[in-house]
Amino acid sequence: MNAVVDLGALLTEAAREEQTIDLHSYDHYYVAVSGGKDSLALVLYLLDHGVPTEKIEIHHHSIDGENEGSFMDWPVTNSYVEAFARHFGLKFFKSYRMGGFEREMLRENSLTAPVAFDSEAGTVKVRGGKRGELSTRRKYPQVTSDLQKRYCSPALKIDVAKIMLCNEPRFRNSRTLVLTGERAEESASRATYRKFERHRADKRDSPKLRRHVDVLRAVHDWPEAMVWDIMRRYRIRPHPAYQLGWSRCSCRTCIFGDKDQWATVREYFPLAFNKVAGYEREFGVTIHRKLTVNQQADLGTPYDCDPEIVALANSTVYTPSIIWEDWQLPAGAFRNGCGPT
Numbered sequence: 001m002n003a004v005v006d007l008g009a010l011l012t013e014a015a016r017e018e019q020t021i022d023l024h025s026y027d028h029y030y031v032a033v034s035g036g037k038d039s040l041a042l043v044l045y046l047l048d049h050g051v052p053t054e055k056i057e058i059h060h061h062s063i064d065g066e067n068e069g070s071f072m073d074w075p076v077t078n079s080y081v082e083a084f085a086r087h088f089g090l091k092f093f094k095s096y097r098m099g100g101f102e103r104e105m106l107r108e109n110s111l112t113a114p115v116a117f118d119s120e121a122g123t124v125k126v127r128g129g130k131r132g133e134l135s136t137r138r139k140y141p142q143v144t145s146d147l148q149k150r151y152c153s154p155a156l157k158i159d160v161a162k163i164m165l166c167n168e169p170r171f172r173n174s175r176t177l178v179l180t181g182e183r184a185e186e187s188a189s190r191a192t193y194r195k196f197e198r199h200r201a202d203k204r205d206s207p208k209l210r211r212h213v214d215v216l217r218a219v220h221d222w223p224e225a226m227v228w229d230i231m232r233r234y235r236i237r238p239h240p241a242y243q244l245g246w247s248r249c250s251c252r253t254c255i256f257g258d259k260d261q262w263a264t265v266r267e268y269f270p271l272a273f274n275k276v277a278g279y280e281r282e283f284g285v286t287i288h289r290k291l292t293v294n295q296q297a298d299l300g301t302p303y304d305c306d307p308e309i310v311a312l313a314n315s316t317v318y319t320p321s322i323i324w325e326d327w328q329l330p331a332g333a334f335r336n337g338c339g340p341t
């Protein structure tokens with residue numbers, strides 16, 4: 001971590017906060033699962049602590065909306081997360097900003113799109129997208145920890161979760177613990193996050209709603225080794241991205257990608273790469289301040305990828321078992337991270 005923060009003090013504070021949580025006092029455990037190792041570790045943490053599986057909900061906020069992996073994300077991610085949930089007999093809910101990343105990025109004098117989510121009743125509900133200001137994006141989110149400028153994280157994940165929590169009746173008159181997988185080790189910005197706090201959807205003081213929602217960043221003070229260790233203990237096969245060499249399972253063409261990542265995408269996933277490069281040309285604004293994705297890829301070295309894993313990552317159907325009897329650390333473990341800060 002290249003942060004100028006007193007990590008020791010932050011982690012001591014985190015440990016203090018964790019001691020104040022009554023982990024078993026909630027009706028619902030809403031786990032935001034991207035498919036990355038940190039989010040899976042949240043679920044394993046709950047299982048380790050004996051939280052009943054019928055109370056645990058797996059929520060996947062699909063970056064590309066209805067069409068998984070059609071632009072920025074890994075096509076296989078939704079199916080992988082669903083297979084993980086199914087393996088443990090957990091409820092699985094998908095939610096997304098309609099039209100996903102691409103529609104949000106192409107907004108021109110228009111409102112942000114509504115959010116769609118799987119309801120408990122088995123239908124897909126659509127909410128939001130009717131109020132706010134007309135505005136124009138037509139450029140990639142900026143590579144910064146400022147979420148106003150890095151609009152993909154709030155528009156496609158944070159606000160999606162809030163809209164769902166505010167619109168599903170089961171979260172009223174009940175206690176919900178939202179678990180998210182940010183870790184202090186990842187960046188200076190993440191190191192400053194609280195381990196435990198009220199969620200933005202909390203309305204515990206409203207006599208009408210009594211919607212009690214806390215957020216627990218359960219792995220905030222875990223080093224990467226602890227995350228891999230719990231994955232190994234449960235024999236969980238990591239997302240194919242790690243097997244290909246990615247250190248973080250963010251979007252396949254995450255704006256934070258480094259030169260080797262861009263070189264790997266260009267080599268093995270040329271359609272995805274060319275789409276990103278095409279929009280850079282169309283907007284006349286690059287993701288990186290100075291270099292196009294092609295120039296970044298020219299400076300990098302592609303990872304040595306197994307063609308079978310490339311095909312799996314590029315598929316919308318995850319077929320292998322979630323359990324990996326012959327568990328081993330994937331190629332991407334302990335590599336220098338490049339993903340959201």
Ligand code: SF4
Nearest residue numbers: 152250251254255340
């Ligand atoms: S993984 Fe990267 S590109 Fe995808 S939503 Fe997060 S910051 Fe944006």
